[in-house]
Amino acid sequence: MEQIRVQLPDGSIKEVVKGTTVEDVARGISPRLLKAAVCGIVNDVKIDLSFPLEQDCSLTIVTIDSEEGLDVLRHTVAHIMAQAVRRLWPDTKLGIGPTIENGFYYDFDLKHSFTPEDLTKIEAEMEKIIQEDLLITREEISLEEAKKLFTDDGEVYKLELIDELKDQQISVYRQGEFYDLCRGPHLNSTGKVKAFKLLNVAGAYWRGDSERPMLQRIYGTAFPKKSELDEYLVQLEEAKKRDHNKLGRELELFTTSELVGQGLPLMMPKGAKVLQILQRFVEDEEEKRGYLMTKTPFMSKKDLFEQSGHWEHYQDGMFKVPGDDEDDMLALRPMTCPFQFLIYKSKLRSYRELPIRYAETSTLFRNESSGEMHGLIRVRQFTISEGHLICTNDQVESEFKGALDLINFMLDTLGLREDVWYRLSKWDPDNKDKYIGSPEAWERTQEQMRNILDSLGLEYKEAEGEAAFYGPKLDIQARNVHGKEDTIITVQIDFSLPERLDLSYVDRDGEKKRPIVIHRTSIGCYERTLAMLIEKYAGAFPTWLAPIQVKVLPVSDDFVDYAKETAQKLQYAGIRVEVDTRPEKIGYKIRGAQMQKVPYMLVVGAKEKDNNLVAVRHRKEGDIGQMSANDFIGKIIEEIATKKLD
RNA sequence: GCUGGCGUGGCUCAGGGGUAGAGCAGUCGAUUCGUAAUCGACAGGUCGAGGGUUCGAAUCCCUCCGCCAGCUCCA
Numbered sequence: 171m172e173q174i175r176v177q178l179p180d181g182s183i184k185e186v187v188k189g190t191t192v193e194d195v196a197r198g199i200s201p202r203l204l205k206a207a208v209c210g211i212v213n214d215v216k217i218d219l220s221f222p223l224e225q226d227c228s229l230t231i232v233t234i235d236s237e238e239g240l241d242v243l244r245h246t247v248a249h250i251m252a253q254a255v256r257r258l259w260p261d262t263k264l265g266i267g268p269t270i271e272n273g274f275y276y277d278f279d280l281k282h283s284f285t286p287e288d289l290t291k292i293e294a295e296m297e298k299i300i301q302e303d304l305l306i307t308r309e310e311i312s313l314e315e316a317k318k319l320f321t322d323d324g325e326v327y328k329l330e331l332i333d334e335l336k337d338q339q340i341s342v343y344r345q346g347e348f349y350d351l352c353r354g355p356h357l358n359s360t361g362k363v364k365a366f367k368l369l370n371v372a373g374a375y376w377r378g379d380s381e382r383p384m385l386q387r388i389y390g391t392a393f394p395k396k397s398e399l400d401e402y403l404v405q406l407e408e409a410k411k412r413d414h415n416k417l418g419r420e421l422e423l424f425t426t427s428e429l430v431g432q433g434l435p436l437m438m439p440k441g442a443k444v445l446q447i448l449q450r451f452v453e454d455e456e457e458k459r460g461y462l463m464t465k466t467p468f469m470s471k472k473d474l475f476e477q478s479g480h481w482e483h484y485q486d487g488m489f490k491v492p493g494d495d496e497d498d499m500l501a502l503r504p505m506t507c508p509f510q511f512l513i514y515k516s517k518l519r520s521y522r523e524l525p526i527r528y529a530e531t532s533t534l535f536r537n538e539s540s541g542e543m544h545g546l547i548r549v550r551q552f553t554i555s556e557g558h559l560i561c562t563n564d565q566v567e568s569e570f571k572g573a574l575d576l577i578n579f580m581l582d583t584l585g586l587r588e589d590v591w592y593r594l595s596k597w598d599p600d601n602k603d604k605y606i607g608s609p610e611a612w613e614r615t616q617e618q619m620r621n622i623l624d625s626l627g628l629e630y631k632e633a634e635g636e637a638a639f640y641g642p643k644l645d646i647q648a649r650n651v652h653g654k655e656d657t658i659i660t661v662q663i664d665f666s667l668p669e670r671l672d673l674s675y676v677d678r679d680g681e682k683k684r685p686i687v688i689h690r691t692s693i694g695c696y697e698r699t700l701a702m703l704i705e706k707y708a709g710a711f712p713t714w715l716a717p718i719q720v721k722v723l724p725v726s727d728d729f730v731d732y733a734k735e736t737a738q739k740l741q742y743a744g745i746r747v748e749v750d751t752r753p754e755k756i757g758y759k760i761r762g763a764q765m766q767k768v769p770y771m772l773v774v775g776a777k778e779k780d781n782n783l784v785a786v787r788h789r790k791e792g793d794i795g796q797m798s799a800n801d802f803i804g805k806i807i808e809e810i811a812t813k814k815l816d
Numbered sequence: 817g818c819u820g821g822c823g824u825g826g827c828u829c830a831g832g833g834g835u836a837g838a839g840c841a842g843u844c845g846a847u848u849c850g851u852a853a854u855c856g857a858c859a860g861g862u863c864g865a866g867g868g869u870u871c872g873a874a875u876c877c878c879u880c881c882g883c884c885a886g887c888u889c890c891a
Binding site for chain 2: 283284370373375378384386389419426431432534539540542548549552554636656658691694697723725728729755757758760761763764765771775776777785792793
């Protein structure tokens with residue numbers, strides 16, 4: 171029998187008979203490996219355990235506890251779910267069923283619309299399929315065979331996918347009566363699945379195209395062990411408790427009213443206070459870094475937006491305000507750029523003035539469509555730390571880096587750095603109508619941005635079709651507690667609007683030249699940042715950001731005066747303080763302050779009053795002992811001044 | 817905008833054709849208390865809005881508004 175040489179990840183070579191399967195190799199190594207094995211990687215290609223090795227190769231055996239193994243498991247569970255849905259609703263047509271971060275989904279097209287109760291039914295059917303321990307097999311077929319197979323079933327969506335696989339090997343996986351177009355690999359039997367859960371149902375357009383039919387998507391997850399699944403589900407529940415939309419209302423940061431409408435939150439005193447602190451912090455820091463503040467109108471005649479291109483490219487996102495007659499249309503501003511450009515243009519500019527850094531705490535209005543609004547994250551009116559750096563071509567790199575340095579400083583100070591990632595958002599060359607400017611300029615600017623990022627050694631992803639209509643962006647992304655991704659900060663290089671608004675400066679040689687504009691935010695949108703902070707800290711803001719920093723709690727009515735006196739001292743020192751004067755027991759007051767997530771509680775009773783002290787309790791550390799009010803003030807002032815994170 | 821779910825006092829929820837219920841929060845009274853819930857009383861709702869079916873609608877039907885998740889779109 172012919173022997174082949176198989177190289178394992180540790181570098182060792184195993185000689186096996188030609189035709190030996192991956193599973194056999196695993197068996198030959200150890201029973202434990204065999205049990206945990208889900209698939210193999212042969213010469214960098216993922217394959218099933220049943221794959222026979224025909225020639226010398228490198229082989230990694232993927233186990234269920236690895237990231238790749240988990241992916242295989244979840245993909246198989248997605249098939250089991252599709253099989254179950256097919257058994258329960260035989261008229262179901264299948265869409266796609268990929269794995270995603272933390273789980274999988276499958277899209278279905280059927281007349282019946284799934285209810286949450288259906289998920290339980292489907293889970294029960296899946297459990298049966300797992301009990302049946304069906305063998306999962308791979309079959310490679312030709313394009314014609316594939317077309318025939320799925321035409322007979324009326325699987326229109328699968329046929330569309332097959333059409334795009336023209337030059338590739340088409341494979342079908344079968345388990346019992348069920349089969350599906352799939353690249354694989356998969357577990358080798360349904361019985362290997364130990365722990366899964368279906369999570370929710372939602373609509374999703376076929377191929378992500380809103381012009382095409384909407385299918386029903388079921389999300390689920392799976393883990394090698396039940397305990398891991400349970401742990402994950404607990405984690406999900408815990409995350410929901412941090413939801414800014416729930417906590418923000420409970421903590422009286424903001425509220426909404428049906429009378430006001432969607433996407434228009436009302437900031438309550440505590441929420442407004444946090445926003446004010448953030449805003450002052452940003453404005454002061456920008457001033458230190460050479461920004462000039464502007465204050466421009468919330469609306470303009472449409473003429474301005476026509477010139478900037480917003481009217482043509484952004485009209486759907488704008489609120490229009492009718493004027494006295496047809497031609498006198500106004501619009502609320504969706505961005506501040508054109509206004510600041512007019513300030514720049516108000517006189518002739520010299521190269522000596524550049525770079526000019528304009529900053530504005532800009533309130534913007536965007537007419538988001540009704541299904542998009544969410545808490546403080548997607549709203550129709552918001553305030554953003556918007557700025558425009560007008561510079562020469564030679565200054566772009568240093569200005570870009572300066573903007574990014576400010577951003578990173580902000581993220582570090584707020585403790586958010588570890589929660590974000592960077593994305594180079596490029597245009598979509600197949601969709602030129604969405605943009606202004608020439609393809610060459612787009613490519614050149616994107617390359618320039620890439621070079622800057624690379625020279626900083628910054629790690630980033632690239633994303634096509636995510637650019638602004640006037641230029642590419644560096645977006646700084648974060649996830650909310652539901653795992654949904656949002657842009658929180660952005661830096662953009664704009665070569666188009668300076669042209670459209672005819673910005674210029676007089677250069678050293680006396681010639682008029684075109685400047686470049688960098689659009690940037692430093693913490694982005696204040697409302698969205700507040701939402702992130704609420705979720706990051708579960709409402710327990712670092713002391714410098716806390717709307718109430720100290721709560722003074724008299725042990726009984728007899729000490730209310732002393733409590734008020736103490737609070738007065740703190741207030742003079744600029745500390746945000748409240749006194750709980752309710753005729754309640756101390757435990758009750760502490761509980762109240764804990765639930766409001768106030769950083770410090772000062773308990774005052776006879777012992778404190780007689781010795782002119784306060785008993786300090788920290789929301790996390792508990793009782794930290796007595797000290798004089800002045801000592802406490804010194805301590806907390808220091809904590810606030812250094813913007814200490816918990 | 818699309819799909820699905822949901823709207824009952826400030827909050828969390830029960831009731832599901834026969835004239836609105838609990839807990840917490842609030843107010844008042846009693847208690848004057850030492851590190852996460854003292855006791856009692858009171859008050860609070862045109863059951864999201866508007867139409868319809870019915871002798872009778874919080875409950876069934878329709879439209880709209882709002883909330884939640886996802887898709888699409890975007891900071």
